[in-house]
Amino acid sequence: MLTPEAAASIDKIYAEMEAGLRARFRDSAAQIEFVRSMDARLAGQTWETPFVSVPAGEITPAKVDEMVQNFHHVYQSRAGNRFDDLPVQAVTYRVEAVVKVGKVDYPRLQQGSGCVLKPESTFDLRYLSEEPISAGRYQRETFKAGDRIEGPAVIHEALSTTFMLPGQIATVGEYGELRITRT
Known part of the structure; x- marks a missing residue:
């Protein structure tokens, strides 16, 4: 359940996932950005609301509250209602590693005549x-x-x-x- 007491456990989960990804992308470490999300549900529901945004940095009790608010916002946008008084349960935690790279410069083709080509x-x-x-x-x-x-x-x-x-x-x-x- 997403309660203030869960902050340390959630922080540990995200820290471990990010450390594992950082190790896999050692060569790109300076250019890597982590994007966190979670799948969550109202307590007692049998389905999850996927890809709810999770704030960066250390997960504190205040950030757990932000996660809950993010869930309610996404839930309302998808379901058309919200239940702020019901507890929220996180089911799946995700970290996406975004490696920043330079823009691809595609080569331009030589200019043709603009005519209709004859088939080979x-x-x-x-x-x-x-x-x-x-x-x-x-x-x-x-x-x-x-x-x-x-x-x-x-x-x-x-x-x-x-x-x-x-x-x-x-x-x-x-x-x-x-x-x-x-x-």
């Missing part, structure tokens, strides 16, 4: 309609920014395949993203 080959797609559909085959790594691909098409790449229906057109963005719209 064509093949028949069967079972999508009563008659086979002739589709173009493309390799994504050959695209340049601004290139356009008309469906029906199949775009191959190392880890996935993109299928475009007849009447769709893909425009290659400056970072290689495909923006597929209807023609």
Whole structure:
């Protein structure tokens, strides 16, 4: 139960979890941030309210009271009512390790002509309609920014395949993203 007397026990749980995570991320220790949460319920309930915020730092009796208030706020936002006079029981404690890293700088593609590309080959797609559909085959790594691909098409790449229906057109963005719209 979340009572002032439980503060030391709760603090010990969070301190142990954070120490374990800190040891796993030794190389990133200066850049690590811990985000605490808990799943809790009203005493006697059979279901929990997940991901209730838990304050950082040493858990004191005042912070246990803050945890209870956080629970009631989240409970009310999800259930539409609150029961401030009922005791709250914490069921699961969580710590999320957030490692701060620099922003990824994606390379830009070389600018293309903006023309519709010709497929490297064509093949028949069967079972999508009563008659086979002739589709173009493309390799994504050959695209340049601004290139356009008309469906029906199949775009191959190392880890996935993109299928475009007849009447769709893909425009290659400056970072290689495909923006597929209807023609």
